[in-house]
Amino acid sequence: MKNSFGPGALALLNEIKTKYPTGRAAIMPALYVAQEEFGWLMPEALEAVADCLELPEMTVRSTATFYSMYRHRKAGRNVIRICTNVSCMVLGARTLKGVLEGLYGVAPGGVSPDGRFSLEIADCIGACGSGPAMLVNDDLHTGLDAKKIIEVLENYK
Amino acid sequence: MISITINGKKINIEGPSTILEAAKKNGIDIPVLCHHPALELWGGCRMCLVEIEKMPRLQTSCTVPVADGMTVYTETPRVVAARKAMLEFLLINHPLQCPTCDKAGECALQDLTVRYGAVAGRFEEGKRTFPENVDDPIVVRNMERCIMCTRCVRMCDGVQGAFAIGVVGRGARSHVEPFSGGRYNCEYCGNCLNVCPVGAIMSRLHRYTYRPWQMDKTVRTICPFCGVGCTLSLEIRGDAIQKVSPAFGTGVNNGLLCGRGMFGYGYVGSPERLKTPLLRKNGKLEPASWDEALALAASRLLEIKNRYGGQAIGGIAGSRCTNEENYAFQKFLRAGFGSNNIDSVARLGLLHAQNLLEGVFGQGAAANVIQGIPRSDAVLIAACDPTRTNPVMGLQVRAAAKAGKKVVTIGHAQGLNRHRTHSLPAAFGTEGIALAGLLRELLRTKKFLPGENPELEAAIRGFELPELEEVEMLTGVPPAVITGAASALKDAATSSIIAGRELAASMDARRNFMLLAAIGYILNSRFFLISENPNEQGLIDMGCAPDILPGGRPLTLQTFRERCEQEWGGKLNPEPGLTLMEMFEQAGDTVRAMYIMGENPAFNLPGRKKVKEALGKLDFLVVQDIFMTETASLADIVLPSKAWSEKEGTYTNLEKRVQRLRKALEKDKNQESGMEDWRILAGIGKRAGLNNMSYAASSDIIGEIARVSPLHTGLGLEDLEEDGMMWPYKGKPLRMGGRVPPLPSLRAMASSLDAARVVLEKTLFHSGTLSRHSGALLDIMSGPEARMSPETAGQLGIPEGGKVKISTADGEMVLKAQIEKGLPAGAVFAGNNFGEAGSLGLFGYHLEPESKTPVLTVSDLKIALFEGHIP
Structure with a gap:
């Protein structure tokens, strides 16, 4: 397991540091960099952020755990966020969930055994007009059905 | 002057104050949960809500400052209803485990629930659950009981400066834990559990055995571990210390403690304590009666005195013993046996450091109040780490840093890594050279006012100081860093300098301290000297050194020697005796016998092998201690003494404050018959036919000290009731000082910078x-x-x-x-x-x-x- 930032992430962090008056103020953007670098905010990732910003480790952990949208558990290489709110549900989102479970063995909140996908249930991703919809990492995919979702996900290894 | 009315009572207040403080000072009780006088204000628990006229909403009295003409009500029906509602919210999740909770009886939440009415739960939902965490050997965390007042976190971050714990999660799932989530990786000061108002953070040391109402007594005394002399309270039941409690608002420490003081007391109840006197018979230490042991000690000491003269006896006084005991010890040897071979661990650095500073500034140069450190504009830490050696003094340095003051460290001070503004990381042994660089910069940049001591100024200007480039070569500290630190220091109107043994236990001690004195003179600093042992200063003040008598008067001063002779009824040898290491070097030669009181030289001196060999060469060795130490195991007679909690007396801390030790236990549960160190000396004195060694109580001895020592003239125990008494007590310091010898030249360092x-x-x-x-x-x-x-x-x-x-x-x-x-x-x-x-x-x-x-x-x-x- 790596426990320090690579050169790309370090460059990004150094740039972030110049934009904030104190290390404390830069915790949140630095955590995103760490999450990108390490996959999720494991203790080593928090330590690396603390080291980089010259802050106590506990300060970083307190901040990180306050926010639910950081990943606090091990995630797959690709994060699927599938919407199950009213529009998407009516248009068949639940079936899609079943497809993912059957094909990749990934349940909501979990990671597929091969580490390729993790699945999260999202509450409305703002694509109600063209549901069912999902986010894979930062990409939006709409108008899904059992066939299309497999085609889309084949692009994420 | 601000006038306010609380509950119809007119109150006048000097200076800024919150409503809560004003009420408290005037005997009006306002309940609090998150507020603690040692901590930053928070205003989170809403228990201290009060009604203020002309303000529509209830206000938190802990945060609202008083204003002239304010009218406040603290217990109106509206206030009471609000507090009751707050308690109900807290009790939604708080498990009512009072019958099995260690905090019951001194729990703020329990008391308030009783005061404002038992609150019936109105929720169907279950309470949140967190498994109790027992991963740590000392601290148990029960987060179901936590009420999120964050006192512990504010203590850890804001006061202790350790940043070891924090609030994790949010909303109803918030809880407090260390980074690991399990065992702590912290300084174990215990201050977090001392401020916890409920039973969420508890000590395992007295788990399920401590009930506050079952204690026989609470005894306020002084911590036995280092020279800060923190005040603490011992909770006693039967013949054991149940726990150490902080005494917030009192003492030099204002209630703060470190791990040693908070959790270290267990040694007094150790089954390994010595129980009876031991005599060496056929090469083995065998139990003996007190009578036999004391009589043998007396006769053997007399025999050696008669055969070789008094100077054949050497004595090491105890840094854990009281002033009274150390005074009696040097008198025992000086007047009783005619030996001036008396020394102590103060020889390892403190004594020399103090002598060098006092040589320049006069007696009492380092008698300053620790609580003044955070009020200094700048603090210079010279080659020591107060957060390790004198942890509670270290907290004052951290407080200075938190208040935005300049903190400059020279050399390695790990505990201040987060609490300093400037670091001069000089390689080990080269810190003195970094001081020279700093002085050079200060002399160059600081405007020198025509001072009070022209001689000193002239001497300082005569110092030959190295160029900053040369300093960098020797210490590894770049010139820019020194310049930066000097500019931070030069504008300080008040400053403190803390120095330790390291600078004094050096071949360059004189140079180091002359540089430090010069910097102190220029900056008008107060000095603090690190003191590792609880009564190291007392050793010096009581005359436990070969060339000084009680009160710090030189032995060579004939008039004072005569005064002692008169009081003690014995002739004093006018020749100064041997120092600590010299006694061991001459063991078996000119030194035939040694008397060691509460000290362990076979372990805590350098040259361990040689010291042990030296102890083996003696004709006769007496050791007084509470444990079978490395030294005691070599003795001919071992005399069990009493631990700090079992005796009365006084300690002198590093501020030179004399404070009272109070007896909390008659005897320890495992111990049968230890005696106070002074009582042992008196017993031997009586059997050896010595004059004036008979004392009935420790207070007799302090009475005698007050007669003999010019520094302690007229000092009585009644003067020491509250926070002790500061130097020079009621006496007169010795007029001296003003001597500044030229600076010895800078020596090139022997070792290279990067060698392990x-x-x-x-x-x-x-x-x-x-x-x-x-x-x-x-x-x-x-x-x-x-x-x-x-x-x-x-x-x-x-x-x-x-x-x-x-x-x-x-x-x-x-x-x-x-x-x-x-x-x-x-x-x-x-x-x-x-x-x-x-x-x-x-x-x-x-x-x-x-x-x-x-x-x-x-x-x-x-x-x-x-x-x-x-x-």
Whole structure:
């Protein structure tokens, strides 16, 4: 397991540091960099952020755990966020969930055994007009059905 | 002057104050949960809500400042209803485990629930659950009981400066834990559990055995571990200390404690305590009666005196013994046996440091109040780490940093890594040269007002100081860093300087302290000297040194010697005696017998092998102690004494404040018949037919001290009731000072900057001889460690969790490697705490010629990975 930032992430962090008056103020953007670098905010990732910003480790952990949208558990290489709110549900989102479970063995909140996908249930991703919809990492995919979702996900290894 | 009305009572207040403080001062009780006088204001628990006229909403009285004409009501129906509602919210999740909770009886939540009415739950939902965490050897966390007042976190971050715990999660799932989520990796000060108002953070030391209402008594006394002299309270039931409680608002520490003081008390109840006198018979120590032991000690000492003269007897006084005991000890040897061979561990640095400073500024140069440190504009830490050696003084430095004051460290001070503005990381042993650089910069940049001491000024201007480039070559500190630190210091209107043994136990001690004195003079600083032992200062003030008499008067002063002779009824030898190390060097030769009171030289002096051999060469060795120490095991007579909690007396702390020790236990549960050290001396004195050694109580001795010592004239126990008494008590200091010899030239350093070295360090969790018998401290740190940075470990090829073998010409030992960030490269730190692995066994020494202070030396150092089994 790596426990320090690579050169790309370090460059990004150094740039972030110049934009904030104190290390404390830069915790949140630095955590995103760490999450990108390490996959999720494991203790080593928090330590690396603390080291980089010259802050106590506990300060970083307190901040990180306050926010639910950081990943606090091990995630797959690709994060699927599938919407199950009213529009998407009516248009068949639940079936899609079943497809993912059957094909990749990934349940909501979990990671597929091969580490390729993790699945999260999202509450409305703002694509109600063209549901069912999902986010894979930062990409939006709409108008899904059992066939299309497999085609889309084949692009994420 | 501000006038306000609280509950119809008119109150006048001087200066700024919150409503809560004003009410408290006037006997009006407002309940609080999150507020604590030692902590930053929070205003989170809403228990202190009050009604203020002309303000529509209830206000938190802990945060609202008083304003002239304010009318406040603290217990109106509206206020009571609000408090009751707040309690109901807290009790939604708080488990009502009071019958099994250790906090019951002193729990703020319990008291308030009773006061404002038992609150019936109105929720169907279950309470939140968190498994109780018992991963830590000392602290139990029960987060179901936590009410999120954050007192512990504010203590840890804001006061202790350790940042070890924090609030994790949010909303109803918020809880407090350390970074690991399990065991703490912290300074174990225990201050978090001291401020917890409920039973969420508890000590395991008295788990399920402590009930506040079942205590027989609470005794306020002084901590037995270091020279800060913190006030603490002992909770006593039967014949045992149940727990140590802080006494917030009192003492030099204002209630704050460190791990040693908070958790280290267990040694007094150790089953390994000595129980009866022991006499060496046929090479073995065998139990004997007090009568037999005291009579034998008296007759053997007399025999040696008669045969070789009094100077054949050497004595080492005890840094853990009281002023009274140390006074009686030097009198016993001086007047009783005609020997001036009296010394103590103050010889390891404190005495020399003090003498050098007092030589310039006069007696009492380092008698300053610790609580003044955070009020200084700047603090200079010279080659020491107060957060380790004198932890509660270290907190004052951290408080200064928190208040935005300048904190400049010279050399290595790990505990201040987060609390300093400037660091001059001079290599070990070169800190004095960095001081020279700093002085040079200060002289260059600071406007010198025509001072009070023209001679001193002229002397300072005459110093030959190195160029900053030269300083960099020798110390590794770049010129820009020195310039930066000097500019931070030069504008300080008030400043404090803290220095330790390291600068004094050096061949360059005089140079180091002249530089420090010069900097102190220019900055108008107050000085503080680190003092490792609880009564190290008292040793000096009581005359436990070969050339000084009580009150710090030189032995060579005839008039004062005569005064002592008159009081003591014996002739004093006018020739100063041998110093600490000289006594061992001459053992078996001119020194035939030694009397050691509460000290363990076979363990805590450098040149361990030689010291042990020296003890073996003596005709006769008497040791008074509470444990079978390395030294006691070599003795001819071992006399069990009483622990700090079992006797009355006084200690003098590093501020030179005399404070009272109070007897909390008659005798320990495991112990049958230890005697106070002074009583043992009196017993031997009586049997040896000595004059004036009969005392009935410790208070008799302080009465005599008040007659003999010009510094303590008229001092009585009644003067020491509250926070003790500051130097110069009621007496007169000796007029001297103003001597500034020219600066000795800068010596090139013998070792190169990047060579690996072993550094003797003071461990935060252990003090040496006593702490080895404290179960709690052993749980926190169970064995000897060699601490080093990841880089150093890499160079030496030592993996995490590996073992290191360190060997020198003086000894070798195997230690567990502890790899830590933030330590200087090339250094391996080892404390002198655990028997054979006590790191002083690696060091030899040279005597500094002027003061005979032993200066540590290391030769033939080898540090390598050890792959075998530790025997």
